[in-house]
Amino acid sequence: MHRLRSLIRNLFRRSRVERDLDQEIRTYADMLADEKAQGGMARPEAERAARIELGGIEQVKEQVRASRAGAWLDQLAADLRYGLRTLRRNPGFAAVTIVTLALGIGANTALFSVVNALLLRPLPYMDADRLMYITEFWPHEPEVSGSASPDFTNWRAHSHLSQQIEAYGGDRNVTLTSAGEAERVAGTAVTAGLLDMIGIQPALGRNFISEDDRPGAPPAVMLGYRLWQRRLGASADVIGKQIEMDGVGRTVVGVLPASFAFPDNNIRQEFLFPMGLSLEPGMRESDFRILHVLARRKPGVAPEALHAEFVELVRRTASEEPPQFVTMRKDMEIRLIPLRQWLTGGVSRAVLVLQAAVAMVLLIGCLNVANLQIARGIARRKEIALRTALGAGRARITRQLLTEGLLLSSVGGAAGLALGYWALNLLRSFLPASLHLADSIRIDPRVLAFTLALAIASGVVTGLAPVLAAARMRLDETLKEGSSRTTEPGSHHRLHRALVIAEVAIAMVLLAGSGLLVRSFGRMASLDPGFDAEGVLTQRVGLPARKYATNQSWSAFSSQLLERAAALPGVQNAAVAGGLPLIGTRSGVGTWFEGRPAPPPGGRPTIPMAGVSSDYFETLRIPLLRGRTFTAADREGSPSVVIVNQAFADQFFPGQQALGKNITQGRIGQNELKEIVGIVGNVRQEGLRTAAAPTIYAPYRQFPESEILLVLRSSLPPAALSTAAASAIRAIDPDVPVYDVATMLDRLAEARSTQRANMALMGMFAALALLLAAIGIFGVIAYMVNRRSLEIGIRMALGAQRSDVLKMVLGHGMILALIGIAIGLGGALAATRAMRTLLFEISPGDPSTLMASATLFAVVAAAACYIPARRAVRVDPMTTLRHD
Amino acid sequence: MAAEDLLPGTLDLPILQTLSLGPQHGLGISRRIGQITAGTFRVMPGSLFPVLHRMEEQGWLAAEWGESETNRKAKYYRLTKPGQRRLGKEKDRWDKVALAIRSALEAR
Structure with a gap:
């Protein structure tokens, strides 16, 4: 009860309390002096002796304050005020720190909300942990x-x-x-x-x-x-x-x-x-x-x-x-896949790799800030020594520095939260559109707790660095020190250098990882899909089953559609097809070969097959390698013919001529013969990642399908063309719906989107890491140049050339950078193995990619060293030497 | 012996005891403790004042400003009712500890 009343008094009647305390201690000193004067000492001497015996009025007051109720609150407020004042005096430092932490925490918050939604939060199904997806496969x-x-x-x-x-x-x-x-x-x-x-x-x-x-x-x-x-x-x-x-x-x-x-x-x-x-x-x-x-x-x-x-x-x-x-x-084998893995399998690896990447970015950011703080901490030694002399204990100083760190990181964390919230939509757009769980990505209490924990952790890391630096310092020496440029204890340098090397190493891992993804995307983008997507518009047409029940009605509709589509103004080629590159075929047909021993029952391979019109290959610019394409004569009742792709010929007729051979399809023993009349080039039929598999094309009138794609090549803008095509279809039958309208370029971009997203995100994080590491190197070298300007001045006065100084400073920085790069390359060799499934036609340890990334890093590091080195050589020896 | 060298909290008892004789200011308390312990305790202000302020906040002491014998404005502390109860408890506790230690030392 008393404590509470005292707390309130201490908090709200601070000036009164402080005045009383001051008065009390001063009276004590005066009375002590009175006592000594009575004992025969001269008055001034008595006062001096009293002060000595008292041990410093300010220290006693500080000790009393520390014992009061609510002292911690009091100190926190004082620390915060003091911290704010310090930061206001260094707006540049504060801004760099807050921006660094905000970027790091923001990126982590955004990515963690994805990890949370995909991998941590319970699935929206009852007892989902015990649900398994069962699949059989060959x-x-x-x-x-x-x-x-x-x-x-x-x-x-x-x-x-x-x-x-x-x-x-x-x-x-x-x-x-x-x-x-x-x-x-x-x-x-x-x-x-x-x-x-x-x-x-x-x-x-x-x-x-x-x-x-x-x-x-x-x-x-x-x-x-x-x-x-x-x-x-x-x-x-x-x-x-x-x-x-x-x-x-x-x-x-x-x-x-x-x-x-x-x-x-x-x-x-x-x-x-x-x-x-x-x-x-x-x-x-x-x-x-x-x-x-x-x-x-x-x-x-x-x-x-x-x-x-x-x-x-x-x-x-x-x-x-x-x-x-x-x-x-x-x-056939059976696989049981936990439901969560079935729902996230495609992206969980990418998401975890990216989460690791942003964690590294934040770590680099923290190391950077810690480095800045140490540099500041050394510059602030006098201030700290002064406060120690005024009665602040070591614990009090530590708390003060930690408060400053936490102040910075909480502002950074709040900004990071806002940034992360904003980045959520960006991130969502990078995920495959099919992912159901992507809809549940949001900032929930768990994400908030994660962000808070990050902010506190980065505050402690950045705040503790100067504490470590301050712990090594000796009060008396610091206060006696005349020049701010004398050499410092080597331990500071060592800490400094170790931090920079760590930064460079981590950033190197990220750079190597993003390099691999850039190369992967490059390979995918330059991959020849086997067709020419430029200027091709596609749309699906579905024939209602009731109205179009027979094969005849399907091919009749297709013929009519082709006729009208080809007549549209601006259309160069028109085709209908039961399949399309990148999205595959609707049908797969058990196929065998004339003249070969009959396969065991069920042993015929099932080959993807699509009915296409004669102009299909011309429309998509799929090259005809041998034989002929279909003609109007390939129709119901005429001899059955097929065209196969190169992969089909290679697989089933290795070293032979496939052209002119007959394949058999349909019920076993019925032996419906179909002649191979043409061989066309391979296309990426099942998506870009899958190499072309054997494929069969048949004339649409001999192999009609009820869901077809209309494929148009034209120089018209896609929007106008699709409207024209839709009205042409409606003119044939208004009950036939048109859907899934997309240009072939859209479909190609969609097929590349995951690879592009991984590259873009990883590239972004790696660039950030590179920038932060470069700032780190710059900071350390600039600091070194600053601290050693006296030495540099003496060297130049003694006849050192500018090029010597430049070499010395550059060499100093580059040694740090190269050690970091070497360590980072080692780390990259281990870490990039986790990315194997994210890469496209490149191996995780690809030497040329690693070398290129390392070279890029070295160049950036050299640039980061060069700027402060230039400043070093511009030093006028006379100015420096006269300075003290 | 400086008071800091003793067990923590040991300063409470001499202060309470001193104030049970009547209100006193900081220097007076310090001197009085020095006298009654025949110079064994030298109470430094750095330890005295935090304890005084703490005990005041705990309600064992009350303080008011008064005139010292040398005409200085000094803060006088006096024992409150809870302070007197506290003193009794502290004495009992101390007696027990002292007895225990003595028996431990004399044990054969």
Whole structure:
């Protein structure tokens, strides 16, 4: 109670308290002097003796202050005031420090919010830690994902270690015709229990139940939130109503919540419908499909155990399967991927590498500030010594310096938080658009705590450096020291140099990493994709299944479309195709070769195949290497012909002429022969990262497809052309939707975007690191030149040439830089291995890249040394020598 | 022996004891302690004043300004009720410690 009252008094009646204290101590001194004078001393002498006995009025006062209630608050306020005053006197130092820390903390905050959203925050599904994505794959095709439906039903019926197994897949693009203009919307088939398993409650209505999911059940649908808002006016009485999809009435049973994101990045669907798969275990050829399977492990079951169980279940049923499946699935393997990894696998590595990079940038920034602080700390030795003499203890000085550091870092941290918030959108745009979890990136309490921790840590690091420097100093010597330019204890230099070397080494690692990404992007950008993207516009056209049910109707539509598109003004070439470079083909067909021994059942390779019109190769400028392209004569009823790519010829006819050979497709034994009439160049069909695989092209009239791409080459601006094309399509049939309109250049840029994003971000961080390290070198050399100006002056007075001095100073700086670069190169060799998957056609330790980065760094370091070195040689010896 | 050399907090007892005899100012307390301990304790102002201010904040002492015998304006400290209770407790504690140490020293 008393303490509290005293605290209030101490805080709010400070001047009164201080006056009393002063009066009290002075009286004590006076009375002491009185005593001594009475003892016979002369008055002035008595006063002097009293002062000595007292031990300094200010020190006693300081000791009393330190014992008071709320002393720490008091001191904090004093320290803050003092710190602010010091910083105001050094606005340049304060600004450099705050900007450095703000950049470092900002970049870390932004990146950490991505790490947080992708890797730390719980997934938006119930008990997501126990959810696994199950995929079967062939070792030679590890990217293909999905599981065979017989295995799914089999696992579902017999697995003891999983709690629940559900599946999705079988995308369907349908034409929605009720309530407004015809629109192509994408949906996905799910098993009835999927939403319940992942813990999603509908916003309206109900989830699917098993009655919806029986084969032959009345068609049901759950609408996505946005589709419900857009097409159905967000009306609540839509539940139980029918909507028309592809001419089929489907009953709306529920609406998905607004926040729902499908647990698969490849699926951004607007509605879900029941799969209608028979869930009886056992192989029925008619039911065979490729599904995506999610399973929930029972609590306490390890993923490995579940994996072993699934493998065993597949092995057990193999004997019941038709022989062609047994062959096909002979060397198939099963992989269980934790759901989080399935959802972030593509980018988590890049995000972690970038997080490590920004952490290094912040570390360099802190080292830089620490270095500046040490330099200042040495310059401030007198001030500190004076304060010590006035009664401030070592702890008090340390606290003062730490307060200054924390003051700087909290301002830097606040600015960094603002910067990080701003950078979030930038960062989001660098992530692949497909990433569902990217929508949840934001600054949440965890990110805030992280930022706060960074600010405090950097404050301590930057504040402690001068403390270390101050701890080495001796009071009396400092105060006696006449010149501010005498040599200092070597330990300061050592600390200084070590910090700069560390900075350079870390920055070197970043520079090497970004160099590798720059080279990767360069390789990707200069990669010949096999076609000419310039001036090509593409758009997808989807034929509604009800209206266009037959092959004839598909090819008739395509012919009409081609005719109208070619007649559009400004169009040089027009083509339709069932596939496109970079986005792949829709179809893959089991293929064999005439005259070769029949493959084992299921042993035929499945080759991507696209029906294209005669002008397709000309439109994309894909070179015809041999033979001919298709003509109008390649149509229904005429002999079946195909064109293959070079990769096909190389793989299946090595050392032979592929032209004129026949391939066989279709049911085994039916032997539908197709003659290879042409060979064309390879294109990057499945994205830029994947080398061209064997591909087959067929005339669209012999291989019609219901979803086609219209490909136009023109000198017209894309916007005008797409409008013209859309109206041409509407003139044929207004119920046919056009979607996914993009120029080939857009698609190329999209394919390069991840590589470009990694390069841009890493490049940005490396540039920042390089700049900071250069500032660090500059600071140390400038400081050295300043401190040694006397020595330099003497040397020059004794006849040293300017070039000698220049060489000395440059040499001094470059030794530090080169040591740092060498250490950094060693670190880079180890660290860049973590980036292997981010690189494109370059190895992590690529010597020419490392050398180029090191050279660049050396040049920048030389420049950073040269500026202060120039100043050193401009020193006029007379001025320096006269200075003291 | 300077008071700082003793156990921390040991200065409390002599100060409380001194003030139990009547109000006194800083120098007076210091001199009085010197007298009663026959010069064993030399209380320096650097340790005396922090303790006085702390005990005042704890409510054991009260202070007011008064005129000294040499006509100087001095701050006089006096014992409060809680201070008197404190003194009693401190004495008991000290007696116990002293007894314990003595028995430890005399133990055979």
